[in-house]
Amino acid sequence: MLRTEEPTSAEGAKQAPSAGAAPSRMEWRDRLSRWDVKFSPYLYVLPFFLVFAVIGLYPMVYTGYLSFFSWPRFGSGHGPFVGLENYAHVLTDATFHKAFWNTFGIFLLSSVPQIMVATVLAALLDTQLKGRSWWRMSILLPFVVAPAAAALIFGAIFADRTGLVNQWLDAVGLPMVPWHADRFASWTAIATMVNWRWTGYNALIVLAAMQAIPRDLYEAADIDGATKIRQFFHITLPSIRPTMIFVIVTSTIGGLQIFTEPRLFDTNLRHQGGSDFQYQTLTMYVFNTAQTATDPYPRAAAAAWILFLIIVGIALVNFLVTRAFQRRSLS
């Protein structure tokens, strides 16, 4: 491009060696460099957004579009527009209600203790331990274990008849827990898997925030005679507020989208989350709906959008509550 153009502009310069040419060339360069400053940052971020548009935004928008149509099973294209019928089906489905409460229950049983333990764990790791790096790395270990492998281990721990926990209970004369039949027991088992995996991860994030707190704050508190516990509540917690909000919001989103653990925990042939849907979560509901007899994809699409709105709603409430709470503790 440049090569073919160069002679022409050189010719132009020869023909009219007067004042006009040089400034126009300068102007062109000037404009280029201005464009460079103005537009190239966008060009650099563009690849990400293009990829996001293809694999993130487009499926989401198309899912929304699809949720208003019918699509016969095994058909190769969607059918006519049906309005809000798919949403009505999902919202009146008893299984959906069950899945909603299951998700909520598992979420509370996992996220709440997980964040509390992670924060305490981070505070303990933020002290002058020997072999600090080793301790810090080891709490991340569960996170690098593949979820499927973890599910196998926990499957052996929580098996109804031959499981480790039940054998221990049996050995000390306590009744066995029906891990897959009882709703609360199944939630606890699944929440245990989630907590095992994510607590260390969250603890490291919180730890990073704790290390950014100026040490002189603690020295001053020490001189004033504040106990370690008091320091934790009055210096550490208020100082890591933004990080706490981040951890709470991400674990809320993760908790509401929980899929792998309950799915692998499931001993049912059809993976419905227990024979009585005791631990079917909303994402499992979306997945299973996509396999049913009538309008599988549109109904799953509607369920996915309802799930999306629920998550946005809860994340928002979460954010507001945390902020209000942290503000009060600051003042």
Add this chain to the structure above:
Amino acid sequence: MSKISTSWRRGLAAGAVATLLAGLVTACGGDDAGGEQAKLGKDDVLTITTFSNFGYEGLIKDWNADPDRPFTVKETVISEWDTWKQSLTSGLQAGTGLTDIVAVEGDAMPAFLAEGASDQFVDLSDPDLEDRWIEAKYLEGQTADGKQIGYPTDAGPEAFCYRADLFKKAGLPSDRESAAALFKDWDTYFATGEKFVKKVPNTKWYDSTGSIAQAMLNQVEFPFQTKDQKVDADNPELRKVFDTVSKYSPTLSTQVVQWKEDWMANFTNDGFATMPCPGWMFNNIKDSAPDVKGWDIVDAFPGGGGNWGGSFLSVPTQSKHQEEAKEFANYLTNAESEVAASKVAGNFPANLEAGQMLAEENAKDPYFNNAPTSEILANRAAAVPAGVPFKGDKYSDILGLFQQATQRVDEGISPDKSWETFLQGVEGLS
């Protein structure tokens, strides 16, 4: 220097954008290729997907080793049907991504025969082949307007397998001929079971509630849907099956889920004494309990006969080698192939001639106390009532919900409540 590097960077960015855009354009324009057929050469590959164990490995190996073969074949084996069903479904919906031949499980076939689904499959009708298979089985692969979308591979006529050693322990007649009387109808079967568990308290009578429920409901003419595909699950016959298995769940059933670890474990720890046994189950028992002695097969089935399983080979229209696929599906379901597959996988062939060949050989199985397996299966196949049960387009879906309902009872939920949840689930299907 800096000027060069800026322009270089600019070029790079522009190039990246161009590549991405090109990628987008090709990605969007990729789905116009359907229908075009391509002839296969000797080393071109025809693909086939099966699930579980079809016994084709040796057949395909021999085919590929033959220097005169018209094309090469590559088989993908998926371990369970439910997993394969999901990929098959999404492959059909996407209109791409499936192999040239796909194996379809018999219970799911009715759903693929439905309008909208059947035109995704090639019509395999061939006047020369019409009398090749057990008629009832052949018709199960045919739509209402006569389009044949599957060649039957095997059938699942059910006998009963039992532990002769445990029968002896309970004081029951244990040899094959006299034990048959205990399996003449369901009432006798359950009554014997109650006697059995009193004598041998640590062993249950049957392997799982699900297998007995399935055996019983497959003797109901219209278990889930009426002839015109109307869903009617709340009918007295089905409820009777449900109430019967619910009643015996605490006393006679192991209350475990079929195919799972606890169920497997019961094969070796004397967990149960009897189980419904289609031909393909023989190998499952041998694999699960290689060292257990005492298994035998009785040439009887409560309530007459029953069929469990049996699959088809189909060719999706998205295949680019439909002619060759049809040819190879034909080859895999001819008498010699079905005999060979049956010997590997234990399936009872749907091919009539293959059934005869096996009966003439009259092989006896030493594992099952020298039971004449092919003779028993041939007799059991003759006892299967034609056209029962009627399988509507939602048969497989409702069957899944029904199995789940019996599992709930096993886990301690009241039968009435479980039935209610079942009906709710059935309603959600339409």
